Amino acid sequence: MKQSILQFLKLQIITILFWVLSFCLFITIRYFEIGTEGGKAFVTNYDQVIPITQWLQFSILIGVLVGFFYGIIEFISDKLLLYKFSTGLLILLKTIVYLLLLILSTNFVVGLIEVQIDRNLPNEPGWWMENKVFWLIVVYFNICSLIFSFLKIAIENFGHGVLFNQLIGKYKRPREERRIFMFLDLQSSTTIAEQLGHYKYSQLIQQCFYDLNSIINNFDANIYQYVGDEAVISWTFEKGLKQNNCVELFYKFQDKLVKKEKIYLKQFGIIPKFKAGLHGGTLIVTEVGTIKKEIAYHGDVINTSARIQGECNKYDETLLISESLLQKLKLHKYKLKSMGDITLKGKESTLKLFSINKLN
Template identity: 30%
Template sequence: MTATTRRKLAAVLLSTVIFACLGALTTAAVGRPVEIGTMNALLIGAGIGLFEEFYVQGPRGNWMRAMHPLRSIFIYILVVMALYLVALHITHVVLGRLDDLPVVYRRLPYGLAFFTAFSIPGILMMRVAHFVGLRTLLDLILGTYHRPVQERKVLLFLDINGSTALGERLGALTMRAFVRKFLSDLSQPIVDHGGEIYLYKGDGLIAIWNWSDAINDDAILHAIDAMFAAVAREGKAYARAFGVVPGFRIGVHGGDVIVSEQGDAKRSIGIYGDAINIGARMEEAARTHGVRCVISEMVADALSDRSRVRALGSEQVKGISTAIPICEYAPG
């Protein structure tokens, strides 16, 4: 099972729990049988989670992701209604209460309105969890980084080649659609190989791995290979929609960083340390040397497969007294 699938199933479980809690509370509040309301809510929550993670966040769900979030709520309401009609029959079969179905049918408009009303907060909570990121949200709730923590990370910096000229050629709106597809195509290979998106920045991104996750079985190299393969696989789609296939460059570095909560009115998880500046310089070095991927020697030395790694020299990083030895990695 890939890391992406595990993440999606974790989100489905979260949706199920959220809806079950809301269903139990609201059913008890109106004096209805709690076991029926809770089981209906469990089934609806699982259905909403599966719909969100495996349809909306998949290739076929592009039209919903492009829709205004508030407008998409109406689509979710229709899905909830359909799920409720299925769930009430399953619930009554499982609980052995088929005799109650005639009463349920007579009260169907009330039941639909009731479950739709409590589902809206659940849907909004799921959307917030997706926008913030499930792992980041849990870290903020649990206070994992309430006090600064030192961790060893591998950081990957990525940018599109010639993005300024490309933006002028495509126009702002088309360029936005182009970048949106590009970043979407690259996100799954990162997550599938143990990484997570730390930040989307304009026409690029920063991804992070725990050091051991990146180095074990050369996962960072497999992620880079998969990213270039994903764009190559979508080449015809890019050419058809935008008239150009994106080229991009990657820089990779690793080391000790400080991870901590940041902000007040708006909270997030921040990463601090020299490794950030050096990682950004690796991406700039890829542009300077005209190669697709530059890896610092510190990361390259930890890899087991160096067959496609060659030394390039050293790079001076502002604020770092010693030049950083760098290597080229040739993606397969």
């Protein structure tokens, strides 16, 4: 609940700032349309020009009002509708709701402005149907709304921070970074796939990763890749170590699956369980591709993390971690057990591994 509230507040701040800036820009453009209908709209009944500061105050008011309800709609759609509808249909449904919201909020603000500027403004029932300025606002609103939606979709597809890094060309040239990786894989995936069939199995993986995505931002993580029934998750060292995020994410995901066990049993007849390997270190990050660009990680850290996850079945453990990463964490509420020096597949040197389990 606390995490959902924080997500909601964060979204509210973003949407309110976005719409305040959008409406301030609109008012500024209209205000300086000298000699046009836009310029005349800012004159009172007594031919006095209303200062732009006063108009900006009104634009801030309507920006806060629209942004607040916009944030509520976005939050509800993300939580309840995102998984059920296609992106295009969801945008269409939200556009209709936003139009109704704009009509109601405009009626409210027009009444306030009319009193403040001492000018008769259209406010009779249905005034907005033939009002050119209103439909200009609607077009502008929809353009801004689409920009917001596509930016949100792009951030979700690329991952938080990745889109911005690509825009500024941060990884045009290879550069070193210290990162933590988790390879998260469904246990007994082959058996489950045979039991469910490929279609039902695909639905299971889709649902599991949907539940994973619903919590991942709470732990400052990014999804690097989905590979079949496996998700590769990464953190910068600072974010992964902070409050043991790289470990807490795994058990929060497990808890979420347990809480939804009735739903999984009803739909698939099983409760999915995942295993994971954790490792961290220095590797190379660079932008690759031209037709389809992405940020790629190159180095031994990736391979080692995958190999650690591959040892989970052998030792009947759900979470294994390298000693080098474990030493940087403070896991007081977990039970640690040494697996000894392990020679990982494809490696010549050994690596000391530990299992992590919750205390009873």
